Amino acid sequence: MYRTLYGPQGGHINLDGRNVINMASNNYLGLANHPALVAAAKEAIDQFGVGPCASRNIVGNFTVHDELEEKLAKFKDVEATLVFNCGVSANSGVIPCLVGKGDTIYSDELNHGSIIDGCRLSRAEIKVFKHMDMDSLETKLKEPVTGKRLIITDGVFSMDGDLAPLPDMADLADKYDATLVVDDAHGDGVMGPYGKGTVEHFGLRDRIHIETGSLSKAFGAAGGFVAGSRELIDKIRPQARSFIFTASPLAPCLTAAALKAVEMVSADDSLVKKLWENREYFAARMQKLGLNIGSTVTPVIPVIVGEGEKAQQMSQSLYEKGIYAQGLQFPVVPRGAARLRVMVSAAHTKEDLDRAADAIEASAKELGLL
Ligand SMILES: Cc1ncc(COP(=O)(O)O)c(C=O)c1O
Incomplete structure (x- = not known):
């Protein structure tokens, strides 16, 4: 129990x-019970009520969702973001939008369970490499494949607190024409200047174009997101099953609290x-x-x-x-x-x-x- x-x-x-x-x-960051987040959540309840009662693509998209996505994009220095009701939904929804049957995913053996689920749902072939072992990754990348390749890793590993070697992974991604995706659930709000994440920590914003994340950790609220180019987000929004099929999108009060957290962390x-x-x-x-x-x-x-x-x-x-x-x-x-x-x-x-x-x-x- x-x-x-x-x-x-x-x-x-x-x-x-x-x-x-x-x-x-x-x-x-100790934000979960911060008076500013609590106030933002209460105000949102007064303004929007409690339950969204519809998926965001029907009538469950509130102004706070749009605001959060904009602020989060600025915070992450990307063109756009899309907010899910949790990080688990983000991973399970996003990965199948990126690859499918006939493609290949290279996944660190200690990746979070929701990455593993997202990979399985995509129906791509999954090759698991040894934890943070670039020789193991490269050995797998050398094996011939026909479709697209996607390398995926946690930024910060939540059981060990170690960091994915993103510079080396970005080199391998370039060398083998693969897309590198980082789940920075434990890096956002923690790593890099102003907590902008592990990609910023390594100065790799120009080389790593897709990140997933969570608002349930440093941001003290709840929710998940994907961050990247506008083209990427426009592709994912109508397709991600965990986004379009849920009438439980992130509740407006939690969205408002997350928005407040992102504003606070961005400014100070x-x-x-x-x-x-x-x-x-x-x-x-x-x-x-x-x-x-x-x-x-x-x-x-x-x-x-x-x-x-x-x-x-x-x-x-x-x-x-x-x-x-x-x-x-x-x-x-x-x-x-x-x-x-x-x-x-x-x-x-x-x-x-x-x-x-x-x-x-x-x-x-x-x-x-x-
Ligand atoms: C690496 C990683 N990704 C995703 C998640 C899921 O995020 P959420 O708690 O928002 O569902 C977690 C949470 O534990 C995590 O550690």
Whole structure:
């Protein structure tokens, strides 16, 4: 069973009736309960009501959807975006618009489940390459194919916090005439200047033309999107099945909250900077303890403990100390690499991070990991 929140998402939460420091959510910038987002959502409810009750291509397209798409395009430095009701829908809807039967997809073995679903729905042949291994990718690209080629990867991998080697992937995409698609659900609002994402972090805006993303993480709301050229968006809008067949498009209140978040992040990078300051501080403490945090370079910090049972015990022991971090085990992560996934946020204070690090040290000692 999963645990239940008795109040808003934030640096601290009431989880199953206990107040704990929240080291488990994707609320990277602490925007989920920000007064400006809450106000925007309330205003949108007053203006537009609650349910959209129609797909956007019928009568479910509200002015806030159009505004969000425009602002998001500016934020991502692309011509256009299209907003879906979540990132899962974006991936499952977009990928089949890009390739189909007779084409080939090259997919990192640790790509998010919604990328995998989108690839399967496309009916293209799927070649899975080893995680971030460019030799493995190139070996697969060398195999002859007839149709189009599409390489797809997470920007930031959500279980390990490592970054896809996008410059090398862009080179391989050019060399083998493939389209490179990046799902930056955990990079938007986090990576690059003003949190513009992993593509901006690597300075590859001119070379990577299609991204999918989510508004449920750093932007503190909900929703998913695809970003790219106007021609691409015009092709996807009438075709993506998860877009045209749902009468549950992103609700206007969530759209308005996401819009507010995009406006705030575009105008002021102080939250992104705070997130990184917190991340560096916390990661350094974990490293000093000698814990195995894998190859993370982002605010997703895995503490790899090995066996699934250990990860669950550690999560429980931390909960009892007033900290919540999720224990993850097979099949979510590879066998033998079970972990505590610690998510750092701009909503944390230094004191929160110290308390969390002290508790992790104590629990790791209790479990014989230190
Ligand atoms: C890489 C990646 N893509 C897509 C998604 C799905 O986004 P959403 O939560 O908006 O459905 C997630 C969410 O967990 C993710 O980690």
